[in-house]
Amino acid sequence: MENIIFHVDVNSAYLSWNAIWDLQHGKTLDLRTVPSIVGGDPESRHGIVLAKSIPSKKYGIKTGETLFSALMKCPELKIVPPRYSVYLKASDAMVEILREYSPLIERYSIDECFMDMSHLTRESAVEAALSLKNRIHEELGFTVNVGISTGKLLAKMASDFRKPDQVHTLYQEEVPKKMWPLPVQDMFMVGSRTTEKLKKMNITTIGDLAKADPRFLHEKFKKYGYMISCYARGIDSSTVKNEGTVDMKGMGNSTTLPFDFTDRISCHNVLLSIGETLVPRLREAGKLVKTVSIHIRSSDFTSFSMQKTLPFASDSTSLLMAAACELFDEIWNEEPVRHLGISFSQLKEKDIQQLSFFKDSRAEKMNRMDQVIDMVRKNFGDDSLIRATFINSPVKAFSGGVVEKDYIFMNSHL
DNA sequence: TCTGGGGTCCTAGGACCC
């Protein structure tokens, strides 16, 4: 029996979810029917297009471009801010429906899932896909594309065909006809850099890539070259991984500053504010960190990073933030700073830590303090307890991560 | 291309060990 895999992809996810939320809260305009985008706040230099409606595609608006540029293309463009907590709820509601069709579901991102549907035949698979697509539309109000194949890669490529609200198949024997004529940049894992390099080798379609000598591609792109060669021929052996079986390799937060910072202390404060959202996330996940790294982007857009491996794994806010600030002092070249980030890697499980760590009474006290702070903030809100350094400071006490508190009210079925 | 934020994996070079 062959495997049957679905890839479910929400059409213009952020935009559709914003549109539904608006409709449920008394607005009469459906954002999906007009040129509209979900975008950041240009005032704080977060102004790029995160998602676009189908009508806005006609103006050539692309995800990732600046709001300024998008407005040049379409002056009447409607711009709405992201509502991350709404997206999380919408995503959960969709997965609940998907679970009625299969116990084996992999959430690939907030708006994409793989489903193992191997209990079905090819014919009944299409029926099931139509059924779940229509149920999501009727019960939740947004549309999805469903891609069907015998593996994840081809299912994902299939869901990317004509949109919205479609079911497509892409079985191995359909690859030459349905996938090979597409431009090579439509291939999963072929981004802009690789597209440019491939163009110089006269490879412009996925078919060209499939027909190129895998040894040649390996020579040029190493392991990655061999991988995209396989992908172009429809070869991929990955399996659907159930939730909870994938462990987190690292976590990080970063933020673009509202203006370029030129002094050390303000940068340290930004790092602290990032830590105030990042380290509690780490503790929530029950992990300890071995390696701390920081990332700096200068006003001229060049970036630097530096990492350091601690002598022991930790989840203490003050200890990890001290490490981040030290790294900053070591790497910063006095250039104006546009963007700052911290990330943690080499995560360890908390329950297998060295018990001797707690024999250090200072460490134990700091650990207890972190726990109390987490608890107070959880019960009384993040702003109930902030670092003294942020009082009367232009730097926000918390940076990065998903800001949920503005959107705690969600009624109806989403 | 005046370009957000959260992730993953790969590579190449160096340190250090046997």
Add this chain to the structure above:
DNA sequence: TCTGGGGTCCTAGGACCC
């Protein structure tokens, strides 16, 4: 002081994804 090879870990940067 120079010469090897293999293994592991660390580090900085770069590619890709959503």
